Amino acid sequence: MDHVVITKGLTKSFRQEKAVDCLDLKIKKGDIYGFLGPNGAGKTTTIRMLLGLMKPTSGTIEIFQKDLRAERISILKRVGSLVENPSYYPHLTAYENLEAVRKILGVSKSRIYEVLKIVRLTDVANKKVKGFSLGMKQRLGIATALLGEPELLILDEPTNGLDPSGIIEIRHLIKRLSTEFGITILISSHLLSEIDQIATTVGIVSKGKLIFQDSIEIMRQFAQKNIILKVNDGEKAWRSLLAKGIKSDYQDRQLLLLEHSNEKVADVVRILVEDGFSIYRVEEEKRSLEDIFLQMTAEEQAI
Amino acid sequence: MIGKLVEAEFLKIKRKGFWFLTFLGPFGVIALQMVNYGVRKEYLLRQSDDDWGYFLLNVSSFTPLALVLGIVILTSFMTSIENETNAWKQLVALPVSKWSVYLSKFTVLAGLLLLSTVLLTIFTILYGTVLNLGHDIPYLEIIKYSFYPYLAALPVLALQLWIATVSHNQSIPITAGVLGVIFTYSAHILPDWMIWKWPSLMNDWNEPVINVFLGIGVGCLLYIIGMFDFIRRDVK
Amino acid sequence: MLSVLQSEWYKLRKSKITFILFVGPFVGLLIGLLFNLTIEGEINQWYILVLSMNLTYALLFLPLITGVLASTICRYEHQAGGWKQLLAMPVARGKIFLAKYVLLMLLVFVIQLLYLVSIYGVGMIKGYTDPFPIEIIWRGIIGGWVATFPLVALQLWMSILFKSFAAPLTVNVIFTLPAILAINSERFGPFYPWAQPFSMMYVGGNTDDLFFIPWEQLITVVGGSFVLFFLGGYFYFQRKAV
Numbered sequence: 001m002d003h004v005v006i007t008k009g010l011t012k013s014f015r016q017e018k019a020v021d022c023l024d025l026k027i028k029k030g031d032i033y034g035f036l037g038p039n040g041a042g043k044t045t046t047i048r049m050l051l052g053l054m055k056p057t058s059g060t061i062e063i064f065q066k067d068l069r070a071e072r073i074s075i076l077k078r079v080g081s082l083v084e085n086p087s088y089y090p091h092l093t094a095y096e097n098l099e100a101v102r103k104i105l106g107v108s109k110s111r112i113y114e115v116l117k118i119v120r121l122t123d124v125a126n127k128k129v130k131g132f133s134l135g136m137k138q139r140l141g142i143a144t145a146l147l148g149e150p151e152l153l154i155l156d157e158p159t160n161g162l163d164p165s166g167i168i169e170i171r172h173l174i175k176r177l178s179t180e181f182g183i184t185i186l187i188s189s190h191l192l193s194e195i196d197q198i199a200t201t202v203g204i205v206s207k208g209k210l211i212f213q214d215s216i217e218i219m220r221q222f223a224q225k226n227i228i229l230k231v232n233d234g235e236k237a238w239r240s241l242l243a244k245g246i247k248s249d250y251q252d253r254q255l256l257l258l259e260h261s262n263e264k265v266a267d268v269v270r271i272l273v274e275d276g277f278s279i280y281r282v283e284e285e286k287r288s289l290e291d292i293f294l295q296m297t298a299e300e301q302a303i
Numbered sequence: 304m305i306g307k308l309v310e311a312e313f314l315k316i317k318r319k320g321f322w323f324l325t326f327l328g329p330f331g332v333i334a335l336q337m338v339n340y341g342v343r344k345e346y347l348l349r350q351s352d353d354d355w356g357y358f359l360l361n362v363s364s365f366t367p368l369a370l371v372l373g374i375v376i377l378t379s380f381m382t383s384i385e386n387e388t389n390a391w392k393q394l395v396a397l398p399v400s401k402w403s404v405y406l407s408k409f410t411v412l413a414g415l416l417l418l419s420t421v422l423l424t425i426f427t428i429l430y431g432t433v434l435n436l437g438h439d440i441p442y443l444e445i446i447k448y449s450f451y452p453y454l455a456a457l458p459v460l461a462l463q464l465w466i467a468t469v470s471h472n473q474s475i476p477i478t479a480g481v482l483g484v485i486f487t488y489s490a491h492i493l494p495d496w497m498i499w500k501w502p503s504l505m506n507d508w509n510e511p512v513i514n515v516f517l518g519i520g521v522g523c524l525l526y527i528i529g530m531f532d533f534i535r536r537d538v539k
Numbered sequence: 540m541l542s543v544l545q546s547e548w549y550k551l552r553k554s555k556i557t558f559i560l561f562v563g564p565f566v567g568l569l570i571g572l573l574f575n576l577t578i579e580g581e582i583n584q585w586y587i588l589v590l591s592m593n594l595t596y597a598l599l600f601l602p603l604i605t606g607v608l609a610s611t612i613c614r615y616e617h618q619a620g621g622w623k624q625l626l627a628m629p630v631a632r633g634k635i636f637l638a639k640y641v642l643l644m645l646l647v648f649v650i651q652l653l654y655l656v657s658i659y660g661v662g663m664i665k666g667y668t669d670p671f672p673i674e675i676i677w678r679g680i681i682g683g684w685v686a687t688f689p690l691v692a693l694q695l696w697m698s699i700l701f702k703s704f705a706a707p708l709t710v711n712v713i714f715t716l717p718a719i720l721a722i723n724s725e726r727f728g729p730f731y732p733w734a735q736p737f738s739m740m741y742v743g744g745n746t747d748d749l750f751f752i753p754w755e756q757l758i759t760v761v762g763g764s765f766v767l768f769f770l771g772g773y774f775y776f777q778r779k780a781v
Contacts, residue, residue, distance in 0.1 A: 048392070048537070048538070051392075051395075051396040052395070052396070053392055053395055053396060053537065053538040054537040054538065055537060072398075072400075073398045073399065073400060074398070075398075076396065076397060076398035077398040079396075081393075081396045083392045083393070083396065084392075085388070085389070086388070087388045087389055087390035087391075087392060087393035087394075088388050088390065089315055089384060089387075089388070089390060090387060090388065091317070091318050091319060092314070092315065092317065092318070096314060096317070099314060100311045100314045100315050101311070101393075101397065103307050103308075103310045103311040103314065104307050104308060104311050104397050104398075104399055105397065105398070106307060144393065148398075320706075320709075324709065327713075331713070331716065335716070335717065335719075335720055338717070338720060339720055342724065342726075342727075365716070365719075368716070369716075372712050372716075375708070376705045376708055376709050376712070377705075379703065379704055379705035379708070380703060380705040380706075383702075383703040383704070383705060387702065387703075472554065472555055472614070473610070473614070473703070473704040474554065474555060474559060474607060474610065474611040474614065474704065475555060475558070477607050477610065477704045477705075477708060478558065478559050478562055478604075478607050480708075481562070481600070481603045481604055481607060482562055482565075482566065484599065484603065485566050485570075485595055485599060485600050485603075488595055488599055489570055489573070489595050492570070492573040492574050493573065494573075
């Protein structure tokens with residue numbers, strides 16, 4: 001399979017503390033890879049190492065099947081990035097900010113207008129960035145990242161601090177970049193809901209360790225359902241079901257069914273009705289990905 | 304690669320007052336002499352038979368100070384451009400080597416200071432002519448008194464750039480700079496090995512050109528040390 | 540007011556402030572030890588030492604370091620929108636300005652005291668036998684401190700105005716350098732605020748008044764420029780948009 005990024009045993013220690021611990025990332029070509037984890041889990045440190053800003057304490061990084069240590073420059077030519085808060089030169093205009101980077105990348109000047117158009121900043125091209133809103137600065141950051149026509153785009157918390165409309169806008173932009181330009185995208189976030197709607201693959205990092213890495217579908221399968229029954233006498237109903245050989249949990253005066261096939265649910269309802277219970281509600285409780293995410297990272301913390 | 308980076312650096316220093324400061328340094332040195340000669344020209348002319356030489360002596364007493372101050376201020380401005388929004392991470396994540404980033408900063412600073420030096424030469428000749436110091440303009444001496452201090456100050460430039468790029472707290476390079484200014488001002492009592500003495504062109508041998516060679520040599524050395532330290536460090 | 544002052548000090552403690560404070564006595568010590576001027580005669584050895592040390596310390600170092608301190612005290616606020624946070628607190632802006640100013644003046648006083656220690660240290664190292672003219676030196680220490688009142692006010696103003704350290708330093712340098720010439724001029728020296736720290740620490744100066752400069756000069760030049768710079772900074776800060 002065609003992998004754009006492969007890290008093996010990637011580790012970074014600051015003094016005694018391991019900020020990133022033996023990380024094995026695998027990012028496929030064309031993926032939108034959601035890199036998830038609570039704040040301080042080591043996402044930014046990992047991204048800094050992927051860009052050669054920090055040197056790993058141990059482990060290797062391969063990007064485009066090349067060793068980052070040996071071929072940093074030729075790799076970075078094909079990578080665009082936005083790390084944490086956007087970096088910009090406030091005293092320069094949006095155009096000049098891009099021009100300062102363009103000179104180094106050596107792409108054509110028309111590319112500046114292209115990227116400005118992609119992030120919809122054409123109208124303010126000649127305004128100083130000092131006066132931009134956070135969302136505009138963030139878009140300028142993405143424009144800068146796109147300037148070199150990258151094949152891999154690394155975005156670290158690109159929606160941090162944005163308002164809901166700004167978040168939606170960035171999300172649309174990222175989807176477009178993936179579908180229209182076929183760019184492989186690594187996007188980090190501490191919010192699953194953000195990744196949930198765009199990512200094709202998810203990696204979850206907690207305390208520097210990768211605790212999950214697979215497609216978003218696999219992750220969704222973790223979202224188990226529970227069937228909840230509310231009846232007039234919960235405890236009696238539970239006993240009644242047990243007598244018929246149907247296992248369930250009795251919690252908070254409601255019944256939790258452990259099996260959720262349609263037939264089983266129908267059976268249970270029939271039995272209860274026949275036994276004279278009043279059924280108030282039959283509900284399906286779906287665990288959100290957010291819950292799974294929290295559970296995964298909490299389990300990690302408990303250890 | 305270096306050419307492109309230097310071009311980008313020149314774009315980034317726009318509207319930050321760099322060009323104004325480059326002009327202000329040499330202008331200030333001559334302006335102080337305008338005040339000096341404006342107030343007591345007769346007295347000053349009586350001090351020596353060699354009016355140009357004496358004028359040059361007065362000018363050159365401020366040159367090292369202005370030069371070191373200029374270095375401190377320009378390097379601080381230069382790094383503050385990247386520090387302000389931590390643009391270092393953006394710059395270093397571009398397909399460029401870290402040493403070329405460092406070299407481009409140094410090149411631009413050395414270039415601006417060189418321009419200051421050229422301006423100082425021109426201003427010295429112009430004001431000397433305005434003062435009517437005589438027709439035998441000692442061009443060679445004037446050039447010497449402008450360019451020697453510049454070359455002798457290269458170690459200070461390399462040191463300040465190093466401190467300024469690796470410090471997160473700007474008060475460190477600025478304090479170090481103020482200390483350097485004080486040293487430069489006290490050059491006459493400093494031992495010969497201190498780099499801040501060199502721009503004054505004073506040494507035990509009375510041979511200014513020694514300071515020039517020392518400046519270039521030690522300047523290169525400090526530059527290399529600073530550059531390797533910059534490369535070694537992680538970008539936060 | 541006291542709580543604002545404490546908060547300012549708390550923030551400053553983490554700013555390598557001790558490093559800056561100790562540069563002063565270090566400069567004094569170095570200059571004092573390197574300077575080898577011996578004048579034969581009846582003059583107290585301490586006088587000569589203090590005169591030679593002051594030439595660098597009071598003329599250049601003290602005015603320049605006040606600027607560095609002022610920039611450092613505004614550093615947290617310029618980083619990551621600290622002004623917003625500070626000014627959104629239920630404290631009058633005037634109080635914040637005053638707290639920063641008072642703290643700066645206290646720090647300058649500490650530097651002056653450390654400088655006094657370094658004078659004494661140099662004398663001890665050199666084995667001076669003449670009596671230590673404590674009263675006269677005190678007048679210089681306090682006088683030099685008083686003379687920095689307007690300078691600190693201007694630097695605080697500039698440090699609030701500019702984000703980078705280099706800009707206030709530039710302003711500082713532009714005003715401080717001419718002092719080297721000003722002290723040589725009997726006509727202009729007394730009127731130049733940046734020459735006052737030197738004049739007020741000049742132990743050989745006027746001894747009829749409390750300090751080494753006449754009262755009129757103290758009130759008009761130091762006092763006048765203080766009022767101008769302090770109010771300028773104060774009102775700028777009141778209106779500063781953050």
